[in-house]
Amino acid sequence: MSKTRRDFLKIAGISALGLGCSALPAAASEEGLAAAPAADAPAADTMNPHALTATRWGMAIFTRKIKGPEHFKQIISACHSYHNVPKIPKHKNEIKWIWEDSFEHTFTEKESHYLAEDVKMMDFLLLCNHCDNPPCVRVCPTKATFKRDWDGIVMMDMHRCIGCRFCMAACPYGSRSFNFGDPRPYIKELNPDYPTRMRGVVEKCDFCVERLAQGMMPACVEASEGALVFGDLDDPNSDVRKALRENFSIRRKTSLGTQPSVYYII
Numbered sequence: 089m090s091k092t093r094r095d096f097l098k099i100a101g102i103s104a105l106g107l108g109c110s111a112l113p114a115a116a117s118e119e120g121l122a123a124a125p126a127a128d129a130p131a132a133d134t135m136n137p138h139a140l141t142a143t144r145w146g147m148a149i150f151t152r153k154i155k156g157p158e159h160f161k162q163i164i165s166a167c168h169s170y171h172n173v174p175k176i177p178k179h180k181n182e183i184k185w186i187w188e189d190s191f192e193h194t195f196t197e198k199e200s201h202y203l204a205e206d207v208k209m210m211d212f213l214l215l216c217n218h219c220d221n222p223p224c225v226r227v228c229p230t231k232a233t234f235k236r237d238w239d240g241i242v243m244m245d246m247h248r249c250i251g252c253r254f255c256m257a258a259c260p261y262g263s264r265s266f267n268f269g270d271p272r273p274y275i276k277e278l279n280p281d282y283p284t285r286m287r288g289v290v291e292k293c294d295f296c297v298e299r300l301a302q303g304m305m306p307a308c309v310e311a312s313e314g315a316l317v318f319g320d321l322d323d324p325n326s327d328v329r330k331a332l333r334e335n336f337s338i339r340r341k342t343s344l345g346t347q348p349s350v351y352y353i354i
């Protein structure tokens with residue numbers, strides 16, 4: 089049996105964090121409209137004392153540490169099982185929060201005749217980039233997509249989403265999926281601690297905001313065995329900054345000015 093939205097907030101400790109309903113993806117059919125997104129950071133004394141915080145969350149992906157198809161699968165399925173992402177066989181209707189694709193599709197601006205063969209043949213993990221300057225937020229007419237000022241996470245509020253799909257057209261990374269039908273019959277094993285979605289809403293990676301609020305790292309990072317590093321880009325002493333300081337990294341489609349917060353160490 090799936091949890092109600094209120095149960096979920098209680099378990100996640102997120103209501104205490106002061107994020108309110110707007111900060112969470114939710115079983116949109118369960119309880120009416122969500123509150124308006126908060127513009128300011130939650131007060132420290134209202135937060136779960138174990139919550140992980142940052143002023144700018146970001147991720148570095150050590151692409152060569154991902155050992156092959158099984159490792160990709162392990163990382164992807166950690167995210168998708170945790171977030172009740174349905175496995176829909178029809179490609180057109182597929183829902184994906186994190187997925188795998190070729191160099192050619194990942195780095196469309198980096199094409200070169202003389203690129204190292206092994207890089208050309210590699211696959212990469214793709215997810216929402218939680219852009220500093222996200223076009224998906226600009227085009228959303230209902231503010232169902234919004235960016236949290238205090239930590240940079242680009243959120244989705246399923247209650248507010250009217251399914252217009254403007255955000256999908258605006259996202260240059262294909263990071264969003266639309267529920268053409270009821271996703272619930274396609275969830276193999278339900279995680280009762282995370283809400284399910286309904287037909288007619290868009291969804292995407294939320295940087296595991298609900299896990300951070302409970303003091304846990306993102307599910308994909310935990311499952312990656314060190315290949316994914318997550319942390320505060322504003323903190324020069326964070327693991328993610330250390331990884332970026334010590335390695336050459338690239339980001340996707342930088343010429344568009346979106347400023348992705350996901351970095352690839354090649």
Ligand code: SF4
Pocket residue numbers: 215216217218219222223224225242258259260261262263264292346
């Ligand atoms: S990757 Fe796409 S969905 Fe994610 S913040 Fe950037 S524009 Fe929005």
Ligand code: SF4
Pocket residue numbers: 227228229230231232233248249250251252253254255256290
């Ligand atoms: S589909 Fe939903 S989130 Fe996307 S732009 Fe429309 S209302 Fe906003």
Ligand code: SF4
Pocket residue numbers: 166167168171185186215292293294295296306307308309
């Ligand atoms: S950060 Fe969380 S929501 Fe995003 S891809 Fe990783 S596990 Fe999925």
